[in-house]
Amino acid sequence: xxxxxxxxxxxxxxxxxxxxxxxxxxxxxxxxxxxxxxxxxxxxxxxxxxxxxxxxxxxxxxxxxxxxxxxxxxxxxxxxxxxxxxxxxxxxxxxxxxxxxxxxxxxxxxxxxxxxxxxxxxxxxxxxxxxxxxxxxxxxxxxxxxxxxxxxxxxxxxxxxxxxxxxxxxxxxxxxxxxxxxxxxxxxxxxxxxxxxxxxxxxxxxxxxxxxxxxxxxxxxxxxxxxxxxxxxxxxxxxxxxxxxxxxxxxxxxxxxxxxxxxxxxxxxxxxxxxxxxxxxxxxxxxxxxxxxxxxxxxxxxxxxxxxxxxxxxxxxxxxxxxxxxxxxxxxxxxxxxxxxxxxxxxxxxxxxxxxxxxxxxxxxxxxxxxxxxxxxxxxxxxxxxxxxxxxxxxxxxxxxxxxxxxxxxxxxxxxxxxxxxxxxxxxxxxxxxxxxxxxxxxxxxxxxxxxxxxxxxxxxxxxxxxxxxxxxxxxxxxxxxxxxxxxxxxxxxxxxxxxxxxxxxxxxxxxxxxxxxxxxxxxxxxxxxxxxxxxxxxxxxxxxxxxxxxxxxxxxxxxxxxxxxxxxxxxxxxxxxxxxxxxxxxxxxxxxxxxxxxxxxxxxxxxxxxxxxxxxxxxxxxxxxxxxxxxxxxxxxxxxxxxxxxxxxxxxxxxxxxxxxxxxxxxxxxxxxxxxxxxxxxxxxxx
Amino acid sequence: xxxxxxxxxxxxxxxxxxxxxxxxxxxxxxxxxxxxxxxxxxxxxxxxxxxxxxxxxxxxxxxxxxxxxxxxxxxxxxxxxxxxxxxxxxxxxxxxxxxxxxxxxxxxxxxxxxxxxxxxxxxxxxxxxxxxxxxxxxxxxxxxxxxxxxxxxxxxxxxxxxxxxxxxxxxxxxxxxxxxxxxxxxxxxxxxxxxxxxxxxxxxxxxxxxxxxxxxxxxxxxxxxxxxxxxxxxxxxxxxxxxxxxxxxxxxxxxxxxxx
Numbered sequence: 001x002x003x004x005x006x007x008x009x010x011x012x013x014x015x016x017x018x019x020x021x022x023x024x025x026x027x028x029x030x031x032x033x034x035x036x037x038x039x040x041x042x043x044x045x046x047x048x049x050x051x052x053x054x055x056x057x058x059x060x061x062x063x064x065x066x067x068x069x070x071x072x073x074x075x076x077x078x079x080x081x082x083x084x085x086x087x088x089x090x091x092x093x094x095x096x097x098x099x100x101x102x103x104x105x106x107x108x109x110x111x112x113x114x115x116x117x118x119x120x121x122x123x124x125x126x127x128x129x130x131x132x133x134x135x136x137x138x139x140x141x142x143x144x145x146x147x148x149x150x151x152x153x154x155x156x157x158x159x160x161x162x163x164x165x166x167x168x169x170x171x172x173x174x175x176x177x178x179x180x181x182x183x184x185x186x187x188x189x190x191x192x193x194x195x196x197x198x199x200x201x202x203x204x205x206x207x208x209x210x211x212x213x214x215x216x217x218x219x220x221x222x223x224x225x226x227x228x229x230x231x232x233x234x235x236x237x238x239x240x241x242x243x244x245x246x247x248x249x250x251x252x253x254x255x256x257x258x259x260x261x262x263x264x265x266x267x268x269x270x271x272x273x274x275x276x277x278x279x280x281x282x283x284x285x286x287x288x289x290x291x292x293x294x295x296x297x298x299x300x301x302x303x304x305x306x307x308x309x310x311x312x313x314x315x316x317x318x319x320x321x322x323x324x325x326x327x328x329x330x331x332x333x334x335x336x337x338x339x340x341x342x343x344x345x346x347x348x349x350x351x352x353x354x355x356x357x358x359x360x361x362x363x364x365x366x367x368x369x370x371x372x373x374x375x376x377x378x379x380x381x382x383x384x385x386x387x388x389x390x391x392x393x394x395x396x397x398x399x400x401x402x403x404x405x406x407x408x409x410x411x412x413x414x415x416x417x418x419x420x421x422x423x424x425x426x427x428x429x430x431x432x433x434x435x436x437x438x439x440x441x442x443x444x445x446x447x448x449x450x451x452x453x454x455x456x457x458x459x460x461x462x463x464x465x466x467x468x469x470x471x472x473x474x475x476x477x478x479x480x481x482x483x484x485x486x487x488x489x490x491x492x493x494x495x496x497x498x499x500x501x502x503x504x505x506x507x508x509x510x511x512x513x514x515x516x517x518x519x520x521x522x523x524x525x526x527x528x529x530x531x532x533x534x535x536x537x538x539x540x541x542x543x544x545x546x547x548x549x550x551x552x553x554x555x556x557x558x559x560x561x562x563x564x565x566x567x568x569x570x571x572x573x574x575x576x577x578x579x580x581x582x583x584x585x586x587x588x589x590x591x592x593x594x595x596x597x598x599x600x601x602x603x604x605x606x607x608x609x610x611x612x613x614x615x616x617x618x619x620x621x622x623x624x625x626x627x628x629x630x631x632x633x634x635x636x637x638x639x640x641x642x643x644x645x646x647x648x649x650x651x652x653x654x655x656x657x658x659x660x661x662x663x664x665x666x667x668x669x670x671x672x673x674x675x676x677x678x679x680x681x682x683x684x685x686x687x688x
Numbered sequence: 689x690x691x692x693x694x695x696x697x698x699x700x701x702x703x704x705x706x707x708x709x710x711x712x713x714x715x716x717x718x719x720x721x722x723x724x725x726x727x728x729x730x731x732x733x734x735x736x737x738x739x740x741x742x743x744x745x746x747x748x749x750x751x752x753x754x755x756x757x758x759x760x761x762x763x764x765x766x767x768x769x770x771x772x773x774x775x776x777x778x779x780x781x782x783x784x785x786x787x788x789x790x791x792x793x794x795x796x797x798x799x800x801x802x803x804x805x806x807x808x809x810x811x812x813x814x815x816x817x818x819x820x821x822x823x824x825x826x827x828x829x830x831x832x833x834x835x836x837x838x839x840x841x842x843x844x845x846x847x848x849x850x851x852x853x854x855x856x857x858x859x860x861x862x863x864x865x866x867x868x869x870x871x872x873x874x875x876x877x878x879x880x881x882x883x884x885x886x887x888x889x890x891x892x893x894x895x896x897x898x899x900x901x902x903x904x905x906x907x908x909x910x911x912x913x914x915x916x917x918x919x920x921x922x923x924x925x926x927x928x929x930x931x932x933x934x935x936x937x938x939x940x941x942x943x944x945x946x947x948x
Binding site: 281282287395396397398399400401402404405406408409410412413414419421422423499500501502505 | 700702703704705719721723766873874875876877878879880881883884
């Protein structure tokens with residue numbers, strides 16, 4: 001075949017064949033890359049075990065959905081679309097870039113299968129890919145550099161701004177696109193000049209434009225452009241490859257693994273240490289994460305994979321309230337610390353406690369474990385397990401704020417965080433005049449156990465929920481009972497606040513009491529208890545949340561409702577984190593509401609999986625953050641107001657408390673009412 | 689520095705509803721939960737912090753029945769090195785002076801540079817610290833909320849006085865200090881910590897081990913009665929929900945000239 005230009009592999013300068021460089025550049029690039037990666041793997045190798053090789057089919061589905069499908073990306077539309085373009089372009093161009101590298105020392109190299117028609121299709125695609133990627137890079141660069149969205153900003157205490165790195169990488173990608181296209185364009189321009197068969201260049205692509213521009217230039221110039229473009233592309237390509245593991249663009253390599261090994265079970269908390277049974281816990285030298293090495297290898301992979309997109313920070317209620325926690329920096333600080341302690345060149349530095357060096361105590365206590373950061377993360381990074389593990393480490397060291405020590409001690413002594421007497425756990429039943437609530441156990445039995453939990457048992461306002469639940473169960477003719485003083489706190493927050501041993505004690509007492517009661521099923525109105533019973537307990541009867549129970553009874557025709565009388569009431573439903581995000585129960589409560597005749601319902605902007613935490617349940621009620629601009633409950637009440645609602649329906653005793661406080665302290669008293677779903681149901685119930 | 693901290697097991701007011709028994713001789717003890725006296729807990733934390741700074745050891749001592757052992761273990765889980773349990777039936781009936789005498793005997797058996805007590809106990813009368821110092825003829829400062837170590841035998845100590853002002857004094861070691869809450873932030877002791885010290889042997893001592901006779905610790909102050917004072921005239925309990933109560937209170941305060 002007659003060649004329009006000498007292929008790079010055959011060009012010599014001063015007698016030196018350039019193919020030598022075309023071999024050396026990849027050789028050096030790949031060696032350096034392998035060395036860097038080996039160094040980056042050291043922290044993973046030193047980290048704790050985490051068995052993440054189970055359920056490969058589900059994991060593969062995750063890869064297809066979240067990695068290849070970029071499922072989370074469009075949740076932030078502009079950034080999401082730009083990313084999808086660049087990501088898709090990368091996938092397409094990876095083949096081209098690789099074959100280009102080989103062409104440098106093996107002229108006319110074509111990947112098997114890409115010689116014929118398929119190759120033409122591919123070339124057509126890759127030319128558009130390169131063009132769109134370049135456009136996306138320019139748009140992204142302008143957006144990042146000039147219109148910087150709020151979530152990319154770096155508060156001074158977290159170090160320098162990250163814009164330079166972002167723009168630099170966009171520049172590298174742009175350079176690759178331009179020189180890849182110039183390389184192709186110079187060949188086509190030469191072919192046309194010499195009247196040879198010219199490869200087809202898709203119109204309006206970069207190559208097409210460049211070929212037009214180069215049309216009138218000399219063959220020598222075209223040869224120069226061709227050879228130079230090749231080596232610029234080649235060098236930048238390998239430089240970029242080696243640059244990736246030094247910053248947030250590490251995700252280009254790690255995200256596929258991160259998604260494959262992602263957490264599959266919502267609402268769960270990892271054990272103290274994988275491979276160590278509960279009985280063996282006493283043998284551990286300490287609990288939780290105190291040093292970097294105490295994280296699991298998957299945690300380290302998370303740190304590497306963070307894209308610094310700031311979505312977690314944007315949705316984090318603790319951050320919105322002005323607490324000293326920004327999930328994004330939990331990760332970025334860890335990554336910078338890893339890079340510093342485990343440098344690519346030089347010695348590994350000795351370990352030091354993370355709290356006090358990169359993290360502050362209150363930063364770790366500020367999290368309500370609402371899960372909105374995890375829901376948003378495009379690469380499926382985890383936060384709750386890390387927070388819980390860091391808390392376990394702090395509890396082990398005795399670093400627990402005084403505000404939390406009292407309720408924890410009370411939980412140990414009395415089984416509830418308020419320090420109230422056990423025998424008063426069922427006092428709320430006394431004002432139920434016409435219903436006698438059975439206390440079940442060895443002496444009396446019932447089909448259904450209503451698990452009340454501490455807040456609903458002892459908090460005067462939340463007692464209303466307990467009484468409403470009893471009225472609903474009674475109206476449905478349910479054979480039910482409660483555990484009374486044998487019930488202890490579910491321990492849901494005890495575990496999530498890092499006091500694992502206390503959690504295990506409470507759990508075991510409850511499991512004993514539940515099994516003793518002989519119940520066939522459990523119902524609860526507290527999403528935290530629901531999550532604990534479902535995810536943290538073993539060997540107990542099936543658990544249902546009251547909203548699911550009510551929906552079931554509506555469908556069975558056992559519950560019928562009067563219409564809403566006040567025509568001015570506009571309802572909105574606030575998703576509790578542990579019912580919604582952690583258990584995916586979004587629809588049941590909404591369907592229940594919609595079953596009430598004449599009920600007008602609007603959605604807040606942040607609803608379902610984007611619901612905004614009320615301020616947290618269980619022990620979070622007792623925690624006093626050192627800094628807080630406003631309470632989460634206040635922010636949430638304002639959101640309901642913006643949605644045009646004047647009645648907020650919740651499904652959780654803690655949401656009830658926080659949002660009622662929010663109403664009182666934001667001047668909406670008398671304007672917005674807050675109620676639990678069960679209270680509304682009882683109010684509208686038609687009793688036959 | 690060798691530090692001895694005197695601690696007491698008390699019914700925790702935060703986790704109990706204190707009621708008087710039917711014969712009015714004591715509080716109802718059936719359904720009580722106990723913990724370490726809050727002030728003592730601050731004293732132990734302070735001792736551990738001093739030890740961490742300058743070395744030495746922390747010993748905790750208590751006068752109490754079989755179950756008092758649990759508070760010693762708790763404080764050892766916190767970081768105290770040794771525990772001493774003075775357990776003698778005779779001491780159950782004793783008064784503050786009797787307790788101080790028993791503690792004095794413990795102090796004399798050791799070689800302590802610093803002896804700390806809580807400023808008072810939830811169920812106590814704030815006597816023991818001062819009496820112990822007097823019996824030992826050692827310098828004593830009470831309500832201490834700040835300790836700075838100057839050198840091997842001098843401390844700088846602080847105490848809050850009226851109006852939130854701080855008073856700083858110097859004291860020579862060995863000495864006795866009674867510790868006020870707020871001097872530090874006591875660390876948390878989890879179930880795991882307590883389990884770790886569950887098997888540690890804690891020496892028990894009786895009066896004879898301390899070289900004391902029953903007569904020496906016989907109570908010289910005797911409790912006569914327990915009762916809830918009758919509601920006097922002028923005492924008024926405001927009723928209603930929180931807002932109503934607050935409103936009535938503001939009105940009352942205005943009416944009586946408390947606020948303008």
